[in-house]
Amino acid sequence: MALLEVNNLCRSFGGLRAVNNVSFRVNTGTIKAVIGPNGAGKTTLFNLIAGALKPDGGSILFNGRSIYGLPPFRVAAAGISRTFQNIKLFGNMTVAENIMVGRHTRSGSGFAASMLSLPRTRREEREIAERAAELARLFGIEDVLDAGAASLDFGRQRAVEFARALASEPQLLLLDEPAAGLNIYETNELAKRIVRIRDMGITILLIEHDMSLVMDISDEIAVLSYGEKIAEGPPCNVRNNPQVIAVYLGGDVAQD
Amino acid sequence: MQYLLSGITTGSIYAIVAIGFNIIYNTTGIINFAQGEFLMLGGMISISLCSVMPLPLAIALAVAVTAAVGYCIELLFVRWIHNPTVLRMVVMTIGISILIREIALHVWDEKVRSLPYFTGNEVTSVSILGARISPQILWVLGTCALIVVLLNLFYGRTLLGKAMRACSANRMAASLCGINAGRMVTVSFMLSAAIGALAGCVISPMTQTQYDCGTSLAIKGFTAAIFGGLGSSSGAVIAGLLIGVIEAVSISVLPLAYKDAVTLTLLLLILVVRPSGLFGSREAGALKEF
Amino acid sequence: MKRFVAIGALAAAVIALHLLFAAAGAEYLLVQLTMAAYYALVVIGLCLLMGYAGQISLGHAAFFALGGYTAAVLSTNSFTQLMGAPALERLVHWGLVTAGTDAYGAAAHQVPVWLSLPLAVAAAAAVALVIGIPVLKLKGHYLAMATLGFGTILYRIFLGTRLFGEADGISSVRPCALLPGLTIGGDTALRTQNYYFAWALVLLAMVLSLNIVSSRAGRALRSIHGSEEAAAAMGVNTARYKLYVFILSAVFAAVGGFFMTHFNGGIGPAEAGIMKSVRYVAIVAVGGMANLWGSLLIGVLLNFLSLRGIFGSYDDAVFGALLVFIMALAPDGILRREFLHRIMRVRIRWPFSK
Ligand SMILES: Nc1ncnc2c1ncn2[C@@H]1O[C@H](COP(=O)(O)OP(=O)(O)OP(=O)(O)O)[C@@H](O)[C@H]1O
Ligand SMILES: [Mg+2]
Numbered sequence: 001m002a003l004l005e006v007n008n009l010c011r012s013f014g015g016l017r018a019v020n021n022v023s024f025r026v027n028t029g030t031i032k033a034v035i036g037p038n039g040a041g042k043t044t045l046f047n048l049i050a051g052a053l054k055p056d057g058g059s060i061l062f063n064g065r066s067i068y069g070l071p072p073f074r075v076a077a078a079g080i081s082r083t084f085q086n087i088k089l090f091g092n093m094t095v096a097e098n099i100m101v102g103r104h105t106r107s108g109s110g111f112a113a114s115m116l117s118l119p120r121t122r123r124e125e126r127e128i129a130e131r132a133a134e135l136a137r138l139f140g141i142e143d144v145l146d147a148g149a150a151s152l153d154f155g156r157q158r159a160v161e162f163a164r165a166l167a168s169e170p171q172l173l174l175l176d177e178p179a180a181g182l183n184i185y186e187t188n189e190l191a192k193r194i195v196r197i198r199d200m201g202i203t204i205l206l207i208e209h210d211m212s213l214v215m216d217i218s219d220e221i222a223v224l225s226y227g228e229k230i231a232e233g234p235p236c237n238v239r240n241n242p243q244v245i246a247v248y249l250g251g252d253v254a255q256d
Numbered sequence: 257m258q259y260l261l262s263g264i265t266t267g268s269i270y271a272i273v274a275i276g277f278n279i280i281y282n283t284t285g286i287i288n289f290a291q292g293e294f295l296m297l298g299g300m301i302s303i304s305l306c307s308v309m310p311l312p313l314a315i316a317l318a319v320a321v322t323a324a325v326g327y328c329i330e331l332l333f334v335r336w337i338h339n340p341t342v343l344r345m346v347v348m349t350i351g352i353s354i355l356i357r358e359i360a361l362h363v364w365d366e367k368v369r370s371l372p373y374f375t376g377n378e379v380t381s382v383s384i385l386g387a388r389i390s391p392q393i394l395w396v397l398g399t400c401a402l403i404v405v406l407l408n409l410f411y412g413r414t415l416l417g418k419a420m421r422a423c424s425a426n427r428m429a430a431s432l433c434g435i436n437a438g439r440m441v442t443v444s445f446m447l448s449a450a451i452g453a454l455a456g457c458v459i460s461p462m463t464q465t466q467y468d469c470g471t472s473l474a475i476k477g478f479t480a481a482i483f484g485g486l487g488s489s490s491g492a493v494i495a496g497l498l499i500g501v502i503e504a505v506s507i508s509v510l511p512l513a514y515k516d517a518v519t520l521t522l523l524l525l526i527l528v529v530r531p532s533g534l535f536g537s538r539e540a541g542a543l544k545e546f
Numbered sequence: 547m548k549r550f551v552a553i554g555a556l557a558a559a560v561i562a563l564h565l566l567f568a569a570a571g572a573e574y575l576l577v578q579l580t581m582a583a584y585y586a587l588v589v590i591g592l593c594l595l596m597g598y599a600g601q602i603s604l605g606h607a608a609f610f611a612l613g614g615y616t617a618a619v620l621s622t623n624s625f626t627q628l629m630g631a632p633a634l635e636r637l638v639h640w641g642l643v644t645a646g647t648d649a650y651g652a653a654a655h656q657v658p659v660w661l662s663l664p665l666a667v668a669a670a671a672a673v674a675l676v677i678g679i680p681v682l683k684l685k686g687h688y689l690a691m692a693t694l695g696f697g698t699i700l701y702r703i704f705l706g707t708r709l710f711g712e713a714d715g716i717s718s719v720r721p722c723a724l725l726p727g728l729t730i731g732g733d734t735a736l737r738t739q740n741y742y743f744a745w746a747l748v749l750l751a752m753v754l755s756l757n758i759v760s761s762r763a764g765r766a767l768r769s770i771h772g773s774e775e776a777a778a779a780m781g782v783n784t785a786r787y788k789l790y791v792f793i794l795s796a797v798f799a800a801v802g803g804f805f806m807t808h809f810n811g812g813i814g815p816a817e818a819g820i821m822k823s824v825r826y827v828a829i830v831a832v833g834g835m836a837n838l839w840g841s842l843l844i845g846v847l848l849n850f851l852s853l854r855g856i857f858g859s860y861d862d863a864v865f866g867a868l869l870v871f872i873m874a875l876a877p878d879g880i881l882r883r884e885f886l887h888r889i890m891r892v893r894i895r896w897p898f899s900k
Binding site for chain 2: 596600602604680681683684685686687688690691692694695696698699702703705706707712820821824827828831859860862863865866867868869870871873874877
């Protein structure tokens with residue numbers, strides 16, 4: 001069954017068609033990768049799904065319900081969580097607090113309840129903190145829980161962002177170039193982690209430039225070029241698709 | 257007609273203040289909340305000096321001194337702060353404006369002063385198109401027009417002006433081309449202070465100068481800058497004149513006390529409805545052309 | 547736990563200052579401390595808004611003045627003139643208004659405090675709501691200018707309207723009897739109870755604010771400061787949280803203005819002026835932005851000194867200089883954040899330390 005179904009999605013910036021009539025589906029419990037050259041519209045596609053950008057047309061169904069044009073916080077509440085290509089941590093907060101913000105949709109104390117510090121709120125607060133600590137252990141960052149998020153090295157910042165996205169226990173996780181800037185060792189760790197998360201039952205949609213990572217872990221791949229989807233299928237098929245090869249090796253090959 | 261004329265006169269001053277905002281905003285991305293104080297300083301200094309020297313010399317010296325103040329601000333508070341947050345610069349330039357104002361208060365006290373009329377006096381008037389107007393209005397309009405023309409020439413023709421435009425378009429690329437971006441910031445502060453001071457001098461005979469007259473000018477000027485699209489000088493001129501006229505007309509229907517409230521309501525409306533301004537298109541907003 | 551220790555310490559300090567001044571025969575100093583406490587309410591709210599949620603407001607004095615003018619109008623003959631005799635009679639009949647005379651013997655009706663205080667709070671909340679919805683969408687310079695503009699508009703309205711006494715403001719505001727044995731007013735005999743009442747309000751505001759910042763709502767607010775985009779992606783309804791904290795801070799300010807006006811017996815338009823708003827911003831900045839204790843401490847200290855007239859004619863200059871130098875040299879404030887934060891972070895941390 002398709003968890004996410006995108007149909008004829010469009011978005012232009014001025015005259016530039018960044019995402020042009022893109023359709024695809026992501027099946028529950030799979031890892032799907034979106035690849036394509038720089039500027040192909042991959043991040044724009046994520047922003048459209050996550051609600052950070054308003055689409056110009058098309059439809060987006062999540063669990064059979066439309067999330068088209070919803071504001072980001074509603075998309076998050078529906079069960080989609082994301083990371084950013086250029087890490088966006090809360091630099092004014094600690095690692096623990098960053099991850100705890102990730103629990104926002106999974107907790108309910110409102111402004112007034114927080115202000116009065118009701119017993120229910122305090123209990124919930126403890127649960128959130130415990131959950132954050134657990135996640136930090138999963139990502140090997142439990143030793144920096146009280147450090148400022150901005151003070152960490154790049155690899156750990158990515159880990160914090162990942163943990164934060166996971167804290168909401170999403171049904172669908174959008175990862176925008178999670179391996180960018182990581183060394184080989186860290187990338188291998190990441191691959192294992194992504195697979196483990198998939199095995200936990202979380203569906204993953206992933207943008208990545210690291211081909212070996214993509215080919216290793218994804219169940220299916222969609223290829224974007226100049227805003228259009230030019231190929232889709234399991235890794236072995238996509239790898240041998242002449243159009244994909246053309247896009248990656250240069251425009252001229254396509255004509256031959 | 258009378259409203260229109262007085263509106264255009266004050267409006268042209270708002271336009272100059274708005275251009276002053278733009279000059280600094282374009283090179284640094286900072287909104288200098290102390291912009292209005294430059295006008296006050298120009299007026300005050302020239303008033304003090306003109307008792308000991310001829311008027312033109314006093315004005316020239318006042319402009320030079322204010323430009324030096326602009327230089328000092330840049331030197332002391334802007335140059336060495338790298339990647340400041342917007343909040344920090346807003347708060348800091350507000351602090352600077354308060355300091356300048358308080359220093360002015362202690363140097364000149366709180367009396368209202370004014371320069372003598374440049375030609376004739378309060379009652380002299382010339383007749384243009386059937387309306388009798390004070391020659392000072394012509395001075396104001398002429399000076400503002402001259403400032404706009406000279407600035408356009410400066411940015412369009414001189415090497416320094418072109419370098420400044422390059423800086424505002426892309427600071428990084430400009431420095432790679434060998435332009436000293438830091439110096440451009442200095443120049444922009446001095447330039448902005450100088451034209452502010454000049455505007456402060458020419459309106460002084462009509463609107464008078466007091467230590468705290470800068471704040472309201474700054475707010476009006478900012479409204480004009482936003483209205484015209486932040487960073488656009490032709491937009492600033494048109495918006496400035498428009499605001500001047502709206503204000504003049506509002507006086508005829510509402511009590512004088514609400515004059516500022518009218519302009520500010522306009523500011524809020526613009527900010528909320530169309531923050532890119534009257535002429536700035538949303539997408540070209542990034543492309544800052546003087 | 548340590549949060550309660552800190553609150554307890556503050557309460558103890560309040561009592562200690564009273565005893566100290568009483569022993570030194572300088573009880574008149576309690577007057578300025580009472581006023582400083584009312585100003586501190588504005589500072590606490592602004593600290594939540596600016597320090598934690600990262601939204602600057604250069605118009606917060608307007609909310610203080612709004613509370614103050616509501617108190618003033620509803621308890622002086624401005625109200626008598628505003629309503630006209632027939633309407634007043636009916637209101638008196640329903641028990642919503644008490645009749646009386648002011649200090650000059652003119653008829654002056656007074657709305658009882660159980661009604662006027664909610665009205666002041668509602669007025670501030672309503673204005674904050676109406677202004678906040680559009681304005682809080684703005685960022686950076688635009689937000690700064692918009693709040694400055696809003697503050698100036700209210701200032702001009704207070705300054706230019708007959709009902710609000712124009713440049714003179716409203717004086718001869720009568721004390722308000724809050725509870726049996728507790729009257730808010732400037733009478734010397736009332737000095738001590740007013741002092742404790744004002745500080746009880748500050749303590750309450752501090753407890754509420756500390757609760758917020760160390761909970762889910764507080765994290766949401768700070769996440770907006772850190773990255774609005776990421777906060778929204780984590781499910782935080784950023785617009786709503788910004789609005790909530792804006793309204794809360796407006797209400798704090800209005801409550802401060804309300805009681806200050808009864809305490810002082812009057813209010814003038816200067817309370818709504820830009821310089822006042824800038825002063826509150828300066829205090830929060832010096833206090834270390836996201837630092838409630840720091841802002842409270844600096845706020846009480848600076849306002850107390852200022853009210854004592856220590857700065858003389860350099861009053862505004864001092865605040866201007868503070869702004870410039872703090873922002874230039876120590877944008878995180880002069881108090882070591884880490885040190886004071888330890889008090890607040892404790893609750894978040896203790897589950898791990900088990
Ligand atoms: N906010 C925006 N305004 C204008 N143009 C944009 C905007 N965001 C993206 N674009 C343009 O849309 C196109 C697609 O950008 P996008 O970031 O989606 O590419 P991408 O596939 O993620 O590339 P990369 O691999 O480099 O991350 C690019 O040409 C980009 O310049
Ligand atoms: Mg991208």
